[in-house]
Amino acid sequence: MTAGPIHIVGTGVISAIGNTLADNLQSLQQGRSGIGRITLFDTVHRETLPVGEVKLTNNILAFRTKSKKTLSRTTLLGLHAAQEAIDQSGLRDRLSTLRVGLISATTVGGMDRTENFFPAFLQDILKGRLRDVVDHACGRSTERIADATGIRGFVTTINTACSSSVNAIQLGARLIAAGQLDVVVAGGTDALTRFTLNGFNSLMILDPAPCRPFDAGRKGLNLGEGAGFVVLAPASLCAAERLTPLATVSGFANTNDAFHQTASSPEGRGSFAAMEKALAMANLTAADIGYINLHGTGTLNNDLSEGTAVKRLFGEALPPISSTKAYTGHTLGASGGVEAVFSVLALREQCVFPNLRFETPMPELGLVPQRTFERRPLRHVMSNSFGFGGNCSSIIFSKPV
Amino acid sequence: MSLYILGMGNLSPQKTWEDETLLSQAFDYQNQMLTSIEPDYEQWIAPQQLRRMSRIIKMGVTAAKMALQDAGVEVPDAIITGTGYGCMADTNSFLIRMIENQEQALNPTPFMQSTHNTIGSQIALLLQCQGYNQTYTQESFSFETALIDALLHGAENPGQQILVGGVDEITELSHVIQSRFGIFRRSLRSSLDLFRKPGKGTVNGEGAAYFLLSAQRPERGRRVCLEGVRTLYKPSQETLLAETEQLLKASNLRRQDIDIVLSGNSGDTRLDAAATAFCKAAFPSSSIGLFKHLSGEFPTASAFALWLSTRIIEHHHVPDFVIYRDLSRPMRNIIIYNPYFGTHHSLLLIRAC
Amino acid sequence: MEQLMEDLKRQIIEALNLKHLKPEDIGNDQPLFVEGLGLDSIDALELIVLLQQQYGVKLDNPQEGPTVFRSIRTMAEFITTAKKASA
Numbered sequence: 014m015t016a017g018p019i020h021i022v023g024t025g026v027i028s029a030i031g032n033t034l035a036d037n038l039q040s041l042q043q044g045r046s047g048i049g050r051i052t053l054f055d056t057v058h059r060e061t062l063p064v065g066e067v068k069l070t071n072n073i074l075a076f077r078t079k080s081k082k083t084l085s086r087t088t089l090l091g092l093h094a095a096q097e098a099i100d101q102s103g104l105r106d107r108l109s110t111l112r113v114g115l116i117s118a119t120t121v122g123g124m125d126r127t128e129n130f131f132p133a134f135l136q137d138i139l140k141g142r143l144r145d146v147v148d149h150a151c152g153r154s155t156e157r158i159a160d161a162t163g164i165r166g167f168v169t170t171i172n173t174a175c176s177s178s179v180n181a182i183q184l185g186a187r188l189i190a191a192g193q194l195d196v197v198v199a200g201g202t203d204a205l206t207r208f209t210l211n212g213f214n215s216l217m218i219l220d221p222a223p224c225r226p227f228d229a230g231r232k233g234l235n236l237g238e239g240a241g242f243v244v245l246a247p248a249s250l251c252a253a254e255r256l257t258p259l260a261t262v263s264g265f266a267n268t269n270d271a272f273h274q275t276a277s278s279p280e281g282r283g284s285f286a287a288m289e290k291a292l293a294m295a296n297l298t299a300a301d302i303g304y305i306n307l308h309g310t311g312t313l314n315n316d317l318s319e320g321t322a323v324k325r326l327f328g329e330a331l332p333p334i335s336s337t338k339a340y341t342g343h344t345l346g347a348s349g350g351v352e353a354v355f356s357v358l359a360l361r362e363q364c365v366f367p368n369l370r371f372e373t374p375m376p377e378l379g380l381v382p383q384r385t386f387e388r389r390p391l392r393h394v395m396s397n398s399f400g401f402g403g404n405c406s407s408i409i410f411s412k413p414v
Numbered sequence: 415m416s417l418y419i420l421g422m423g424n425l426s427p428q429k430t431w432e433d434e435t436l437l438s439q440a441f442d443y444q445n446q447m448l449t450s451i452e453p454d455y456e457q458w459i460a461p462q463q464l465r466r467m468s469r470i471i472k473m474g475v476t477a478a479k480m481a482l483q484d485a486g487v488e489v490p491d492a493i494i495t496g497t498g499y500g501c502m503a504d505t506n507s508f509l510i511r512m513i514e515n516q517e518q519a520l521n522p523t524p525f526m527q528s529t530h531n532t533i534g535s536q537i538a539l540l541l542q543c544q545g546y547n548q549t550y551t552q553e554s555f556s557f558e559t560a561l562i563d564a565l566l567h568g569a570e571n572p573g574q575q576i577l578v579g580g581v582d583e584i585t586e587l588s589h590v591i592q593s594r595f596g597i598f599r600r601s602l603r604s605s606l607d608l609f610r611k612p613g614k615g616t617v618n619g620e621g622a623a624y625f626l627l628s629a630q631r632p633e634r635g636r637r638v639c640l641e642g643v644r645t646l647y648k649p650s651q652e653t654l655l656a657e658t659e660q661l662l663k664a665s666n667l668r669r670q671d672i673d674i675v676l677s678g679n680s681g682d683t684r685l686d687a688a689a690t691a692f693c694k695a696a697f698p699s700s701s702i703g704l705f706k707h708l709s710g711e712f713p714t715a716s717a718f719a720l721w722l723s724t725r726i727i728e729h730h731h732v733p734d735f736v737i738y739r740d741l742s743r744p745m746r747n748i749i750i751y752n753p754y755f756g757t758h759h760s761l762l763l764i765r766a767c
Numbered sequence: 768m769e770q771l772m773e774d775l776k777r778q779i780i781e782a783l784n785l786k787h788l789k790p791e792d793i794g795n796d797q798p799l800f801v802e803g804l805g806l807d808s809i810d811a812l813e814l815i816v817l818l819q820q821q822y823g824v825k826l827d828n829p830q831e832g833p834t835v836f837r838s839i840r841t842m843a844e845f846i847t848t849a850k851k852a853s854a
Contacts, residue, residue, distance in 0.1 A: 057517045120529060132513050138590050146591055150499060151530065152552035156757070159647060168647040169552040169559040172500070172530035180548060187566050211512050212525035217812060217829045269493075269538040269547040275526055276808060283544060401526070402535025404547055462805065465784040519819040521782075522812045 017248030019186045020258035020413060023102025025094035025200075026354040028239035028341040029065030033097060038358050041366045042386050046340045048223040048235050053086075056207055058214065063223055064205055065237030065342025080161055083144055085123035086238075088154040091202030094240035094350075095158050102244040103256060104196060111195040111250075114167035115159045116185050117242075118177030118201030120346035122151035125204045154202065167194060172346065174400030175308070176267070177201050178241065179349030179408050183265045185245045195250055200242030200350030209345065210236055216275060224311035224343075226336035227320060227382050229373040234310040237342020241350030243357070258413035260357045263393065264295025270403035276314050281322030283405035284308075284397065288326050291395065291407040300330040302409070303391035304365045306352050307382075308399045309336020310343050319399065320378045333383040339369035349398040349406065356394040356410050364388045415569045416639040416665075416767065417576070421487065421626035423480025424721040425450045425473050427605075427619060428708050431480055436725045437733040440708060443605040446598045447584055448619040448710035463540060466523060468503045470583040473622035474533035475540060478577060481624040482541075485635075490626060491574035492546035493534050494563050496556030497581045498713020500530035502588050533581050545574075554754030555645040556580065557714040558762070562643050568629040579624035580717030584710075589618055597711075597755075599681070606735065608681035608707035616680035619710015623717035638724045639767035641665045646759045651692070654759055658696050658749075661761055673743040674701040674732060676719050678752035680711045689753045697749065702739040703732055716752045716760060723748040723764045771843045779839075782817045783810055795840045800833065811836055818842075824849045 027033070029047025030040035040047065051059045053066055067074075067090060074089035075082035078096060095115075099105050126145040134141035148154065155170040167188070171180045178201025185197030203209075213219050213236060220233035251258055268290065270283025277283065292299065305327075308319055323334065337355050344351050359365060368382035392412050399405045424430040427448035428441050441451065450473060455464060458476045467475070474495070482488065508524040526532075531549040538547050546567060550559040557580030564576045592598065599615040602608065608617060627640060642661050646654060662668060675693045679686040693702050709718040726732050726745050750762040776790035783806065797803045800811070811832040818824045824846055826835060835845045 128509060128512075131509055134591070135510065135513060139594075143594060147595075150551070150553065152498070152555070155552060156647070165648055165653075166646060169550055169555055169645070171549065172551045173534075173547070173549050174529050174531055184563065187570070191566055191569065207512065207517070208509060211517050211520055212508060212522075212528070214517075215520040215522040215525055215812065215816070217522075217815075267546050267548065269535070269544050271538045271542050271544050273807070274532070274535065274539065274809070286544060400531070401529055402531045402547075403538060404531055404535065461787050465786065466809075519816050521816050523809060526809060 019189050019245055019247055019262045020251055021243045021260045021262065021357055022246045022251060022256040022258060023098040023244030024259060024354045024357050025097030025101065026241045026351055027067055027090055027093045028344065028351055029067060029237050030340050032069055040340065044367060044369060044386065046223065046369055048342055053205055054207060056210060058210060061221055062210065062214065062219055063235050065235060066205060067238055084157060085148045085154060086125045086204035087119055087121055087123060087202050088148065088157045090204055090238065090240040091117060091154055092158050092161055094200065094202065095162060095198055095242045098242040098244050099162060099198060104244060108163050112166065113164050114185065114188060114194045114197040115155060115164045116169055116171065116181040116197055116199040117155040117158060118171040118181040118346050119151050119154055119203055120172055120174055120177060121203050121206050121209055122154055123148035124208050125206045128207050164198065173404040174402055175345055175348055176398040176400040176404040176406040177346040177349060179353065179398040179406040180267060182243060182353055182408060183267060183406065186262045189245055189247050197245045198242055199245060200240065201347040202240035203238055203344055203346040205236060205238040218312045220311055223370060224339055225370045226307065226309035226311040226339050226368060227316050227375065227380060228371050229375050231311045231313065231316060233312050235342040237344040239341060239344045239347050239351050241347055241354040243353055260360050260410040261413050263409050263411040264291040264297065265408040266290030266294065266406065268405045270405055272403060275401050277318035277399060279318060281318040283403055284319050284399050285322035285326055287405040287407040288322065288395065288397065291409050295409045297393060297409065299327045301393050302332050302395050303389065304332055304359055304394045305334040306356050306394065306396040307334055307336040308397040309338055311338060315399065317375060317377060319397065320375060320380050324378055324380060333365040335366050335368035335383040337366055352396045353408065356396045359394050360391055360410055360412050363391050415565060416641045417565060417568050417627035417629055418632055419625055419636065419638045419640060419724050420575065420628055420632055421481040421485025422721055422724060423477040423484060424623040424718065425452060425477050426621040426709055426718050427451065430721060436729045436731065440606055440735045444603050446602060446617045447589055448605055448617055449584055450620055468501060468527055470501050470503065470581060471527065471533055471536050473583065474579060474581040475537055477622040478537045478579060478624040481577065481626050485626040487575055487626055489541045489543050490577035492567055492576045493537055493543055494548045494560040494576060494578045495534035495581060496550045496560035496714055497530055497533060498551060498553050498556045499582050500551060501528050501532055502583060503585045504528040506585060506587050554713050554716065554752055554758045555760060557717045558643050558645045558760045561640060564627050565643065568627065572629045575626055575628045577624055577626050579622065580714030581622040582620050582712045582714045584618050584620040592618065606707055609704055612683045614682060614684060616682045616706065616711040619712045619715060621709060621714065621718050623721050625720065636728050637767050638727050639765050641763040641765050644761045648757050649759055654692060655696060658761060661763055665763060667747060669697050670699050672697050672700045672747050672749050673745050674703050674748050676703045676705055676723060676748060676750045678706055678715060678719065679704050680706055685756055693751060699741065701737065701741045701743060703736040704738045705736060716750060716762065719750045719752065720762060720764065723750060727766045768843055768847065771846065772839050775839050775842055778817055778821055782813055793839060796838045799836055799838060818846065822846050
């Protein structure tokens with residue numbers, strides 16, 4: 014199992030703060046959040062719940078990705094980001110000749126269209142347009158992306174709630190390390206839906222104002238949507254194909270908090286274990302990490318739990334920390350992928366991103382996140398994704414040597 | 415690198431738990447919906463936990479506990495689950511209430527339980543297993559990817575015991591929607607006649623099967639191994655055959671060594687012709703067996719097939735209603751070939767070891 | 768008030784699927800959370816929904832939950848007060 018280190022050679026992202034890598038980076042640098050009013054669909058919560066919407070309609074997304082506008086928005090967002098990542102990698106023409114895998118992740122799948130099918134269907138079981146449910150299953154968005162990008166062979170989808178797309182990247186790296194695949198396009202995508210909006214609202218963890226991760230006065234999260242994908246390739250292939258490594262996947266871990274279905278343990282044992290194991294795999298100590306992109310949803314529970322774990326693990330060696338969900342909202346299944354791309358951007362640009370709208374540290378912890386955009390030398394960046402069901406994943410990206 | 419199957423738990427439309435003999439009788443279904451024969455869940459799950467669980471969670475958790483009991487293990491090191499549709503009853507329940515109540519006063523429990531990873535997470539919670547936990551949802555690759563992950567995980571962590579499962583449920587509503595796509599038989603009055611009476615369409619199925627796997631050879635008990643798994647999305651015939659060769663070669667086997675191919679023909683003659691042709695071309699000297707008239711067609715039906723293969727090897731016997739072509743061989747090496755609606759093809763290699 | 772408390776017991780058993788309990792098993796002043804019935808944070812959310820659906824009473828701040836839902840009696844008192852206030 015030695016193809017050398019596993020590198021990221023392409024990245025693609027679409028979110029509330031930009032449709033491309035460049036747009037996202039600019040927004041991150043300028044402190045420009047994408048949280049705002051709901052425009053994508055009708056809902057009673059339109060005036061009361063801010064969200065992070067991608068600022069493109071399905072029609073435009075379909076046009077830009079050369080696909081059908083009747084596809085699920087989850088598919089369209091995913092395809093947009095995956096295509097950007099593949100283009101950046103320079104491997105577009107080699108996808109049919111190398112052993113390539115597509116590992117995507119999503120929690121809503123085609124629910125954006127399914128929820129439009131149901132009202133008519135509930136009145137009459139013969140009503141409702143079948144094309145609104147044909148792509149309901151999570152795996153269907155992945156198949157559409159595979160078909161559009163020409164990837165055959167190994168295709169799969171992960172759904173572990175908010176940690177989904179980090180897990181996709183982890184599996185991709187493992188399959189390449191084991192010599193089973195040459196290249197993997199890995200990441201995740203989720204569209205905003207009434208279903209998730211109402212679901213999170215019923216759990217009473219949404220903030221009626223723009224979210225404030227890690228702040229003492231935080232009230233909850235804002236939902237977002239988007240997609241983030243990376244292209245993974247081993248060092249040996251990078252050399253053979255003259256690919257440019259953007260970052261190295263140096264360590265990762267997947268653990269389970271096993272505390273409660275929707276709440277994290279107060280001490281953040283699952284998060285602590287995930288971060289600790291990721292460091293161990295990367296052969297690094299806490300002091301080596303230059304920046305942590307937190308999961309930082311803005312909920313009372315996550316931020317206290319994650320903060321507790323971070324403080325315990327890093328102690329005096331705490332690097333700059335921030336949650337970019339204050340920019341994008343919580344993109345659920347896509348968050349790991351989106352934030353992986355942000356972490357790679359941080360390494361490429363040698364900078365750390367601010368934690369917007371932070372004012373007062375949590376009294377229990379006293380942690381002060383990064384407040385400004387700042388250029389800093391960085392060698393290793395950690396990104397956390399902790400989900401419902403106790404699924405905790407952490408990943409470390411490093412500057413390629 | 416193979417994994418020993420230390421324990422199994424299977425809830426299916428057949429009596430596949432607390433069964434001493436292998437499928438001594440086959441259960442027949444009249445309405446194209448093959449639903450599971452379920453145990454008394456209160457024997458397996460405490461009331462305080464049971465109260466919140468929808469049927470699919472009960473099925474998954476119970477199958478997992480059965481597998482662990484079968485293996486004599488209390489807590490696994492990792493839990494990997496495959497589910498094609500996820501928790502549909504809870505998803506539909508929340509969606510319907512959302513529409514009917516116009517987004518007001520919605521109960522959080524069904525939403526909380528609707529995410530695909532609820533099954534694997536509930537198992538982890540009940541067992542207090544803080545190890546690796548993953549959920550795959552890629553149609554008929556869901557369980558297969560879970561196995562591929564387990565094979566990888568076993569190679570990376572040789573001492574670990576990995577619980578792997580495939581779970582999917584039928585709900586009335588989902589059956590109605592799927593029926594509108596024309597994928598089921600219209601009027602098949604006996605599911606056991608699925609292959610005897612040619613027609614367009616398959617029958618709906620469901621099940622929950624978990625397996626405890628380990629790279630370490632067990633001291634006692636069954637000696638059956640999972641040797642390898644391949645998933646192929648829209649492969650050409652050449653690729654399918656080539657990958658089959660690769661799978662066998664990795665275990666030093668030739669096609670003549672395969673005693674039986676359990677083929678996932680769905681009963682839809684439009685698709686089955688290609689499946690049967692492939693089996694005969696790839697394994698001309700092997701017996702062929704069928705299983706979807708027993709399990710129904712659903713994304714994780716291959717978990718039923720894995721259970722069946724293991725039992726076949728243990729019992730040295732293939733039940734009559736599984737056999738399609740009998741070439742009377744001792745059952746040591748089994749290939750499961752699972753085609754799914756023409757796009758997903760998977761291969762699993764199981765051996766006596 | 769007595770009738771309200773009896774109704775609440777029935778409704779809670781149904782809403783939280785506490786199949787093994789009968790109304791007479793729940794004391795008027797018995798703690799509902801942590802000890803006593805051992806309910807958790809999701810149950811608290813379900814009780815908030817119950818208040819709204821059955822009694823039209825809203826609890827906007829989930830932080831008030833532990834006080835309001837301490838026992839059947841405190842729930843009944845909360846409902847009675849809220850209904851008087853809106854009358």
